[in-house]
Amino acid sequence: MITPAGLAEALLWGVANGCIYILLATGLNLIFGVMKLVNFAHGQLLMVGAFVAYEATVIAGLNPYLSIFVAMGSVALIGVVLEKFAFRRVRGTEKLNEIFISLGLIYVFQNVATLFWAENYNIRIPSSLAGLNLSLGSIAIGYDRILAMVIVAVILVGLVLLTKKTKFGLAMRATSQKSDAAMLMGININRVYIYTFAIGAALAGAAGALYGILFSFNPAIGALPTIKGFAIIILGGLGSIPGAVVGGLLYGIAENSTAYILTDPSVLGNAGSWPDAISFILLIIVLIIRPTGLFGKKGE
Amino acid sequence: MDFKAELLKAIRSRKFIFLIVALVLMAVLPLLVRSEYIIGSVLTLMLVYAIYASSWNLLAYSGQGSLGHAAFLGIGAFASALFATKLGLPLIVGIFVGGLISAGIGLLIGLACVRLKAWFLAMVTFGFTVIILAIMSQFDSFFGGMIGFPTPTLFPQPQYFPLYYVALAFAAASVVVIFWAMKSKLGLAFKAIRENESEAKMVGINTGLYKLLAFVISTFFAGLAGGLYAQSNLTVQVSIFDPAFSFLPLIMSVIGGLATIEGPIIGAVVIVSINSFLPLTDKYLQILHPLFPGVTQVGPQLREIFLGMFLILVVIFMPKGLTSLFHKAYDYLRKDIGKVKKLEGH
Numbered sequence: 001m002i003t004p005a006g007l008a009e010a011l012l013w014g015v016a017n018g019c020i021y022i023l024l025a026t027g028l029n030l031i032f033g034v035m036k037l038v039n040f041a042h043g044q045l046l047m048v049g050a051f052v053a054y055e056a057t058v059i060a061g062l063n064p065y066l067s068i069f070v071a072m073g074s075v076a077l078i079g080v081v082l083e084k085f086a087f088r089r090v091r092g093t094e095k096l097n098e099i100f101i102s103l104g105l106i107y108v109f110q111n112v113a114t115l116f117w118a119e120n121y122n123i124r125i126p127s128s129l130a131g132l133n134l135s136l137g138s139i140a141i142g143y144d145r146i147l148a149m150v151i152v153a154v155i156l157v158g159l160v161l162l163t164k165k166t167k168f169g170l171a172m173r174a175t176s177q178k179s180d181a182a183m184l185m186g187i188n189i190n191r192v193y194i195y196t197f198a199i200g201a202a203l204a205g206a207a208g209a210l211y212g213i214l215f216s217f218n219p220a221i222g223a224l225p226t227i228k229g230f231a232i233i234i235l236g237g238l239g240s241i242p243g244a245v246v247g248g249l250l251y252g253i254a255e256n257s258t259a260y261i262l263t264d265p266s267v268l269g270n271a272g273s274w275p276d277a278i279s280f281i282l283l284i285i286v287l288i289i290r291p292t293g294l295f296g297k298k299g300e
Numbered sequence: 301m302d303f304k305a306e307l308l309k310a311i312r313s314r315k316f317i318f319l320i321v322a323l324v325l326m327a328v329l330p331l332l333v334r335s336e337y338i339i340g341s342v343l344t345l346m347l348v349y350a351i352y353a354s355s356w357n358l359l360a361y362s363g364q365g366s367l368g369h370a371a372f373l374g375i376g377a378f379a380s381a382l383f384a385t386k387l388g389l390p391l392i393v394g395i396f397v398g399g400l401i402s403a404g405i406g407l408l409i410g411l412a413c414v415r416l417k418a419w420f421l422a423m424v425t426f427g428f429t430v431i432i433l434a435i436m437s438q439f440d441s442f443f444g445g446m447i448g449f450p451t452p453t454l455f456p457q458p459q460y461f462p463l464y465y466v467a468l469a470f471a472a473a474s475v476v477v478i479f480w481a482m483k484s485k486l487g488l489a490f491k492a493i494r495e496n497e498s499e500a501k502m503v504g505i506n507t508g509l510y511k512l513l514a515f516v517i518s519t520f521f522a523g524l525a526g527g528l529y530a531q532s533n534l535t536v537q538v539s540i541f542d543p544a545f546s547f548l549p550l551i552m553s554v555i556g557g558l559a560t561i562e563g564p565i566i567g568a569v570v571i572v573s574i575n576s577f578l579p580l581t582d583k584y585l586q587i588l589h590p591l592f593p594g595v596t597q598v599g600p601q602l603r604e605i606f607l608g609m610f611l612i613l614v615v616i617f618m619p620k621g622l623t624s625l626f627h628k629a630y631d632y633l634r635k636d637i638g639k640v641k642k643l644e645g646h
């Protein structure tokens with residue numbers, strides 16, 4: 001039975017799921033905005049983040065929510081290596097080259113992860129809050145999801161402060177607008193690029209740790225989130241953090257409510273891959289009506 | 301218009317002679333190897349993927365990089381098999397109908413895509429594959445679900461030998477048509493659009509129409525490749541819509557050499573060879589097994605890691621693909637011959 005309360009609950013849980021997409025899309029947006037780089041292996045960074053957080057929780061016995069920081073740090077390090085040894089080498093050449101490099105990285109990450117973690121198929125990061133729900137009248141929501149929303153909000157506020165209030169943020173924005181001019185003004189754009197990529201990767205790592213707390217995961221989970229992340233920044237407009245927030249929430253809600261409605265026995269009884277498809281249907285409709293995205297500026 | 305002149309020009313070009321030589325070689329090869337596995341699973345697959353990768357490459361030639369070409373491969377495969385089983389159409393007709401249906405759907409997707417910039421288009425095509433998969437999973441009884449269903453065959457079993465020559469004929473015809481499309485005025489327009497769309501529009505090219513044309517031609521050949529793929533595989537499964545199948549023609553084209561006619565063919569040969577012969581090294585790689593106790597076989601993963609690294613290294617160190625090696629060797633040889641001639645002249 002589809003009830004208003006059930007639907008409201010699906011929406012609320014969708015908002016929580018959307019938070020993970022927001023982190024992912026913001027990271028992509030940052031990297032794309034500053035470096036004009038399209039990294040299709042971003043979702044693989046999320047996957048690595050999830051596994052690192054898992055190891056930190058299970059082996060080192062860390063609190064799952066503290067393991068988020070471990071994941072952010074290690075994935076940021078991976079990001080530094082990727083920027084320095086792969087993406088930097090094709091900077092300024094044809095745009096497609098970056099996409100090709102990231103496709104190669106997808107193969108590498110996915111299979112390295114399989115080699116190391118294949119026995120941990122569909123695991124979850126054990127959280128002491130798992131299964132505990134806060135009930136608000138007829139609606140209930142997991143404490144894990146509430147915490148995830150809070151963490152994402154804190155990270156986003158931190159990011160906005162970093163880009164708007166610090167000197168480094170100023171350098172980032174300058175590089176994003178015109179890298180040549182920024183270089184002439186004495187900004188070391190190589191350093192800006194490497195830090196930007198590291199921050200973007202760290203956001204993916206945090207998203208991965210949260211993903212691992214909320215859902216079960218395996219080495220192959222990276223592919224769809226990447227594409228959804230891109231779809232979100234297309235919807236929300238390139239380079240805009242509020243756009244990524246709106247897009248991410250929209251996707252989380254759309255997916256979760258589709259799953260809720262279709263799983264109802266009176267509709268289909270089984271959502272299949274429709275929750276994934278609905279986000280792309282949304283994207284295609286938006287792009288047909290507005291080829292530059294919902295909040296998109298003209299240009300890119 | 302000056303179709304004849306264009307044709308003559310194409311025939312006289314060096315690449316065309318290479319294509320003819322390659323064709324003759326490919327025609328003789330199965331007579332020499334005579335192994336069912338090599339002919340049926342390696343050589344035929346090379347031909348099928350050569351068509352598939354060339355079709356992707358043509359679309360990329362017009363500046364449109366698709367990340368969902370598997371959709372059209374799959375549509376071709378399913379359409380050819382379904383028309384034969386459900387309507388009793390002869391299979392060879394089914395393969396063509398598969399190509400046409402694929403082109404028809406390609407036209408619709410193209411209509412939605414022509415206004416989009418490069419990687420917006422990549423997203424839409426990728427999303428389209430996901431949507432098709434979702435739709436098909438609703439009709440498992442009709443489409444066979446994960447297990448798929450066996451296709452009727454073109455020839456009585458075992459068909460690997462005649463099928464190879466059918467695939468060869470299809471591949472030759474497709475490559476010639478795509479070669480013509482690249483070298484003719486059409487190709488010039490594609491190239492202009494790829495380099496700078498607004499400038500192309502300024503000199504009077506109807507960019508929308510040409511982009512759409514590239515889409516239709518490309519998806520038609522992807523559909524044909526799908527029909528042949530189903531034949532060489534003998535079953536069709538929904539797993540054909542997997543993103544890995546979408547990335548395959550891209551990887552082949554890049555490794556071989558993007559925006560060249562021979563690139564995707566070289567790429568198809570290289571990748572199919574890697575996929576077919578590298579597994580032979582698996583038993584040696586098994587020495588590394590104690591390092592990774594979680595998996596039973598380390599070979600498949602190590603191979604894929606190798607493939608990924610290979611792609612990255614090619615992009616960084618050889619951005620024009622393996623074909624640039626051949627060009628360099630050819631130039632080097634010519635220079636040498638030139639030197640010899642100069643010496644003789646003195």
